[in-house]
Amino acid sequence: MSRSMTCVILVAGHNNFLEEQIKNSECEELQSLQGIPKALLQVKGRNGKDGTILDLWWDELKERRTFSNVYLVTNADKYKYYERWATASDFPVENIINDGSTTYDGRIGAVSDFQLAIQTKDITGDVMVVSGDMLTNEDFEINGVKRFFDQHQNGDLLIYYDLKKGESPTTRGMVSIDTSTKNVKEFKEKPSTWDTPHASVVFYVFCSKTCSELIPEYLATFKTTKERSFGKLMEWLVPKGHVYGMKVPTEFKLIGATKLQEYLDVRKNAVTPTPTGDNRTFTTRAYARVGVVGNPSDGFNGKTIAMSIENFWAEVSIVGSEKLRLVPHPINDPNEFGGLSDLFIISKKEGYVGGLRLMQATCKKFYEYCTKNGIALSKRNFTMKYDTNIPRQVGLAGSSCIVTACVKALMQFYGITEADIPKHKIPSLVLTVEEEELFITAGLQDRVVQVYEGLVYMDFSKDIMVKHGHGNYERLDNVKLPQFFLMYASDPSDSGRIHSDVKEKWLSGNEAIVEGMRKFADLTDQGRVAFEEGDFEKVGEIMDANFNLRRELYGDACLGTKNLAMIELGRSYGGHMKFPGSGGAVLGLLSNQSNFPELIMKAQQQGFVCVPLTPHF
Secondary structure, three states, X not given: OOOOEEEEEEOOOOOOHHHHHHHHOOOHHHHHHOOOOHHHOEEEOHHHOEEEHHHXXXXXXXXXXXXXXXXXXXXXXXXXXXXXXXXXXXOOHHHEEEOOOOOOOOOXXXXXXXXXXXXXXXXXXXXXXXXXXXXXXXXXXXXXXXXXXXXXXXXXXXEEXXXXXXXXXXXXXXXXXXXXXXXXXXXXXXXXXXXXXXEEEEEEEEOHHHHHHHHHHHHHHOOOOHHHOHHHHHHHHHHHOOEEEEEOOOOEEOOOOOOHHHHHHHHXXXXXXXXXXXXXXXXXXXXXXXXXXXXXXXXXXXXXXXXEEEEEEEEEEEEEOOOOEEXXXXXXXXXXXXXXXXXXXXXHHHOOOOOHHHHHHHHHHHHHHHHHOOEOOEOOOEEEEEEEXXXXXXXXXXXXXHHHHHHHHXXXXXXXXOOOOOHHXXXXXHHHHHHHHOOOOOOOHHHHHHHHOOEEEEEOOHHHHHHHOOOEEEEOOOXXXXXXXXXXXXXXXXXXXXXXXXXXXXXXXXXXXXXXXXXXXXXXXXXXXXXXXXXHHHHHHHHHHHHHHHHHHHOHHHHOHHHHHHHHXXXXXXXXXXXXXXXXXXXXXXXXXXXXXXXXXXHHHOOEEEEEOOEOO
16 A cells, blocks of 8 residues: 655755865866755756756656655755755745754754654655765666555665675665565675675665654664764664665765766766667567476476477567557557458457567566565666567467566666576566466466576475475486477467366365376476486386376366377377477477478378477577
8 A cells, every 4th residue: 555755855964075176176167166065066867958966856756746745954054055946946945944054063964854854844654865966877766666665564665776886885885685575684884895785875765653763762862963874873773673675776976975077977978868778679589398297287386397499489679769669569469451351360360369468468567576576677668579480379388488588678678687586586477477467377387497498397396385485496407308399280279278177176185186296296207317317218208108197187178189189190100299388289209200201291281280399508
């Protein structure tokens, strides 16, 4: 539930290091800047438009309309500058708070300034506080920060980023984060060394309890100005628990004592990218998979081995643009037809859904995941398009391929790495897109192999899933592979129907189904040993046993006559056969590879396509 929030901007500091350098500069161009507080110095803003540092913060805050009120705390020495700025910038002058200090030695401390705003303006509820004289080099979603905070209503939030080259931990508050819970484990103000690159600045969100109880307690305990900095407050607050961290995809500039050259660099070059960002195109691929052993037990706390194949793939391209645009595929998302009969034929054969809905659902879920998990996204729009050569409805995980490629492309575009979204969590993210947004029946196997690639062993045992929230995934890199082939129907049925009522029976504890899924897991372990020993005939026997068990559990009516016909055709040529997915195609391994040309011809005569598979590692 979203809660009311106030924002307090702090510009009351008396660190005049930059101001003195401007005063002593011989550059005539800088003489007009003498006496101007740092927050009101001109910089390049959005689209290269000139504005002050404070303008950039105010534009963002008022544009989002996230806050019930915004207050500005300054000092008596610079009050008139901010009063004039407020008049010109549509900022309520009555929302400026003067802390009465006029010198560095007379300052009251940032935490005291924050408390002054709370008391004088009778602020209740949650409060975001930011330093108004620092810059980010990339816009990010303030709304995303608030949403993440709303999901952690029992604590406070600090914003952190990764130190860039040349930055020292001795100039920042440094933090350690529990990546699973997003709790701040430790905070140290300006240490000489630190184990992680995570740095904090004055950008926090405090819950109402902290504002009304803990901060007054801190100020009553620590009375010197030096102690009343936010860094020292956080050192005291973090050990009490329930401080969360949210990473932003940016770096901060002009923090604290700023050198003249640093300001001149920022003044000359826009620190906030234009909406299109750079012009790079990020292109990612996800490859189709074939389940080799154990499927469909991945949806039943079982074990599987699957392989990604280069023959079939989905590709997503993303490039920065002024508006966010999802481009329909000319073949898979048709909106023009030669006539009503053409529409009828295409609709009957292809159905009514293409990849456009997959891209849209992925973008929605990706944003939701990042917000929930403390990953702030830069405010950059993009144009996204996709292509795929995966045959539809043949059980090769075509839908999840598009979703997986989308996630990979979004991660690259926003600069998100596996340190932010660990590899073992990406398959679960992909699965939520399909299950929660599109109501597609699915298991984790497909998404795992599309993320890990190669030949992958997967253990979805209940105890592992409950303990870790994901399965145990291992690439089997040091094994040789036989020559598999794929046979699929040119007019298959919807692969999502193949599971029938087996899931319901399993959930109700049906003994035959539960025991059957355990047998699939046993076959998977046997298959792993056979691969590692290079015993391809044994691999084939296990594939046959896998299919026979599936047939026993699901029944011929559920498996479908065409699927069974492909199995029998392959077996008639000495092939070991099984389903690579949920139907529409079969996976084969011939004992005698010389039979393959004749099998291809026979398959074509019966309306099937036969393809030798190339593994993708």
